Amino acid sequence: MMRRKPRWWLYIVLVTGFVAMIFPFIWMLLGSFKTNAEIRSAPLNFFPENPTLENYVQLFGRLDFTTYFTNSVVVAVFVTLGNIVFSSMLGYALAKLEFAGKKVLFGLVLGTLMVPGVVTFVPLFVLTSNLGLVNSYPGLILPFLITPLGVFLMRQFILSLPDDIIEAARIDGASEWRIFLRVIMPLCGPAVATLAILTFLGSWNNFLWPLVVATSEDKYTLPVALALYSVGQNASQYGLMMAGAVVVVVPVLAIFIALQRYFVQGIALTGIK
């Protein structure tokens, strides 16, 4: 590790970059408390002159952001649970059990890591519409219950656990399921936390699929609602749009700031955000 005396120019570089990075967030937050007239006023005010909660009142009153918020939470919770359960099970089998077809299976799952989302998009939509799942929670959730990345993360983590504890449990006569639930999973806390955060976040921010599958307002997730309002009749309501952006962004920023070490860990384990 290099630990020399910091030079002043380092701070200049870092602070300049830092301001550029967070400025849009500050602007968004301040804008959400401004009236529409103030945002459009010719010399731009940085701080709101007469801070108002009117934008938020409209968002959850006139517009149905309570529903969109609930939809986003429901979808993200199920997607996260699915990923934890299914990835842990397969991850355990791949890391600690010997079975025919294991290598092929792992290769197959890893091989899909590089496949871009647009490739599966069309057949997934055809499938979803044939199953009658368009504009339903299952239609929003099912395609995202598994991710190759989740398996990769869980497998890597479980590989690092010592075999002795499993052997000891086997000698005690524990079944594989019992070992998985009582021995392995309790040790997987950090990996599960990382996976949970990454999946929740991915689902919360997911845009393209819900945009196509949620066809009526009562199934919109937050990003879909925000995107559609931003080009609709509310497009010129800048303050309202800023408040909408705050509602989408602030929960994940709060989660991120509270649990940031798990994000860093996730990147270290998998290399992918």
Added chain:
Amino acid sequence: MTWIAWGFAAPFMILFVVFMAGPIFASFVMSFTDLTTRDLRSPFNVNFIGLENYLNLFQDPRFLKALSNTAVFVIVGVPLTIVLALLVALALNNGINKFRTVFRVGYYAPVVTSIVAIAIVWKFILQPDGLLNGFLSIFGVSGPNWLEDTTFALPSLIAMAIWRNIGTLMVIFLAGLQGVGQEQLEAAMMDGAGPVQRFFNVVVPALRPTLLFAAVITGIGFLQFFEEPFVMTRGGPLDATLSTAMYTFNQFGFGNYSYASAASYVLFLGIVVLSLVQFRFLRQKD
């Protein structure tokens, strides 16, 4: 034993086959047919038409425009993101202890943020009477209509994508810098090597695997450029920001399912080729 193991694997694998592997295969098969949205109720009207979709793609000037936009996006965006993220990581790694966490959180914040929300904010910043042009006017510069100008629209979106991706690479580089040997750096310093020489002769070689990794994942991400143009410009003005993924999505929207599948496979091929080339390129320098 095999049966028990497959019991653990089965739930994932069933979902995987139905929602991942199956669609990937189906998309490939579809790309050689003339399937459109009208055929969904009468699947027997679908014919195999060989490579026709692919041939049509490469004769469509809009697709070629989308390919070249995507290429510009990758060629300009990836190196700039890497350089800026490396700069931040090096600065943070050089004995910055005060506010280290604050810096890290700030640089990483755009990564975790919804692109839709961020696009809305950026749109307000970039519009003709927006914040950026207000700032420029202080210096007597009258800024363009960034997102509606064929020259400035793509660079504006590239800047936004760089802003959004610096955080990921910063974290990866910070991890990579842990592996740079302190003794080697000190030895180089003893030999009278300045900071620039130390960077190119010690730090860069030690970081090569990290740089390779960063280039590949950023390249793969940038090739799939979609949400920025979708939310900010709809691919306009005059297709100046139309990307390959957006073109694919538009064709899907028109109901040209098989044609969209073919376009998505061209993108997939691009990702595979880019990864292989970058591997080769960075390996050979050893």
